[in-house]
Amino acid sequence: MLNRIDLRGSVEDPRRLLPRAALDVSxxxxxxxxxxxxxxxxxxxxxxxxxxxxxxxxxxxxxxxxxxxxxxxxxxxxxxxxxxxxxxxxxxxxxLDQRRTEVTTVLSDGGTVTQRxxxxxxxxxxxxxxxxxxxxxxxxxxxxxxxxxxxxxxxxxxxxxxxxxxxxxxxxxxxxxxxxxxxxxxxxxxxxxxxxxxxxxxxxxxxxxxxxxxxxxxxxxxxxxxxxxxxxDAEAGPTEIAILADDSADPRHVAADLISQAEHDPLAASVLVTPSPELIEAVEVEVAKQVAETRHNQRVTEALTGPQSAIVIVDDLEQGLKVVDAYGAEHLEIQTRDPRAVAERVRSAGAIFVGAWSPVSLGDYCAGSNHVLPTGGCARHSSGLSTQTFLRGVQLIEYSHDALREVADHVVALSDAEDLPAHGAAVKVRFSA
The missing domain is CATH 3.40.50.1980 (Nitrogenase molybdenum iron protein domain)
Known part of the structure; x- marks a missing residue:
């Protein structure tokens, strides 16, 4: 049902080879x-x-x-x-644990910057x-x-x-x-x-x-x-799940999780990344069986057979990690031996679900994490919704007479170097008779 992409032996940047939903926002x-x-x-x-x-x-x-x-x-x-x-x-x-605290940095006696x-x-x-x-x-x-x-x-x-x-x-x-x-x-x-x-x-x-x-x-x-x-917050696209799995993964779990995200939308992306041919065969059998039993099987089938979904075959978990980092999935599941150690090496994902008992659907509802996450590879540079999304950092700069005098010559030197003499004059005037 799912397309296959064989990256074994490939040294190319995988980003252009990985599946994506066609979404013309422009x-x-x-x-x-x-x-x-x-x-x-x-x-x-x-x-x-x-x-x-x-x-x-x-x-x-x-x-x-x-x-x-x-x-x-x-x-x-x-x-x-x-x-x-x-x-x-x-x-x-x-x-609540994501809230920021106000920090004041003392740069000199009488010179402070406070981050609010x-x-x-x-x-x-x-x-x-x-x-x-x-x-x-x-x-x-x-x-x-x-x-x-x-x-x-x-x-x-x-x-x-x-x-x-x-x-x-x-x-x-x-x-x-x-x-x-x-x-x-x-x-x-x-x-x-x-x-x-x-x-x-x-x-x-x-x-x-x-x-x-x-x-x-x-x-x-x-x-x-x-x-x-x-x-x-972000330009959200269709939902995505990527699963990095080895031969220890339960194919029933993998198939169910791929289907769970395909249920959202015909453009939803479900991607399995694995070095195990045995797992691939078992997952394909399970996918066919479970899709036939699910309520929204037409929607799920369209999503799983679309160009945005695939099974990606890699040489080993090392290559698999490179592939999932390049993909930057909204949701990434790690179903491998020692999944926490593997998860801690991932650098690009909206949210990472560690081990067999942390499915994406848990995060959709009751994990405590947020399910509004970057899609379309944006997890390589952006974060999901959090308390910090709604906070703005504002700096309070407070210098005394002596603290400004200490750094005045540096301000003047840099303003002259940038041919902005009025900047320096705004400091010098404070010390002129």
Whole structure:
């Protein structure tokens, strides 16, 4: 079912040889530009028009009424409630430990630089609601923002055709987290709404300072357009799993984990990297068997047979490590002997799941880690969502008269070297009669 890529004996840079989903964000950007501009110019009316045109939903109220959020929580299945509360508790514990501390560096007597960490003032959090709905993504977006100290948090998620509201489990998750500003808006128009706000009807939506959360290509394209107007977390692409495994791995586990991510989307990527021909054969048998039994087998089959998914055959685990570092997976599982030692050698992954009992689906819900992670190889240079995403480093520079005098000649010398004499003059004037 999966394509095979044989890299044994290869000395080429594996990046150009590895599978990737075809995702033309640049083309999508031009397609969503009119929608984004319309929202900027016409506010709520443009948001409604785009929602009707793209989602087929006529939304009566863009902001979800408080009573609808409360009703969703009241109707929440007890098992789902317990699971969400456990997910929230674990995520909060992990993200609390990610908080930064203020540090003051003393450079001289009277000369200090203090690094402060200040939360973003207002954030807009996007929660997908297309092929699947993600109350777990409410948790993953809201918890780190709350832990960071963000004072104003708004959530948006696409309206469902039968209710005109976001999925009720998404609304219930918002209620459990104390979020009462929720919008029934999805797609590019939701990103534009957060970026520009609207005030042509009450209650309006104030512009945000940062937008986070995954979405489809249209959401990603709109985030690209709004970058600079607001901060964004990343340009998320389709979900990915890579598994680095040797012949000690259980083929049932490997197959199940590849399928679990393929379930998200036909463009989802599932990649197995292994030096073991025996494991490959066993995994292929298991994949065929398990796909036939899974509910979304058509979606899973399309993802597993697409060009973005493959079994990559390598000489050994050393080459395997080079391959997974080049791939930079959103989710990377290590299913080998001594998996912790192997995992600690990985340099590029959004999140690393160590050993047979740490599947990616654990991280999706209840590991305590965050599941909003870099995709498309961006893990080679970017991090996933965390408390730090919502914090800004601000330096306080405080020098006394004597501390400035100590370094004044150096400032003047460097300003002269750069032909910016007024810079030096701004120091010299402080010591002139």
């Amino acid at each position: 083309a999508a950007t031009e397609q969503v530009r009119p929608t984004v501009e319309a929202v900027r110019e016409h506010g709520a009316a443009a948001i409604r028009e785009a929602t009707h045109r793209f989602d087929g939903v006529q939304v009566e109220r863009l902001r979800v009424p408080a009573e609808a959020i409360a009703a969703a929580e009241e109707a929440l299945d007890p098992a789902v409630r317990a699971a969400l509360l456990e997910s929230i508790a674990r995520a909060r514990k992990v993200h 960490w200040l939360p973003v003032g207002r954030v807009g959090l996007y929660v997908p609601g297309g092929l699947a709905v993600y109350p777990s993504s409410v948790v993953m977006n809201v918890v780190p923002a709350q832990v960071a100290g963000v004072e104003s948090i708004a959530v948006t998620s696409p309206p469902q055709k039968d209710t005109g509201l976001p999925n009720r489990n998404i609304l219930a998750a918002c209620a459990l987290l104390g979020i009462d500003e929720v919008y029934a808006v999805g797609g590019a128009q939701a990103i534009a709404m957060f970026g520009y706000g609207y005030g042509d009807e009450a209650p309006g939506c104030a512009p945000v300072d940062m937008i986070t959360g995954p979405g489809n290509v249209w959401v990603t394209a709109a985030k690209r357009l709004l970058r600079g107007v607001v901060g964004i």
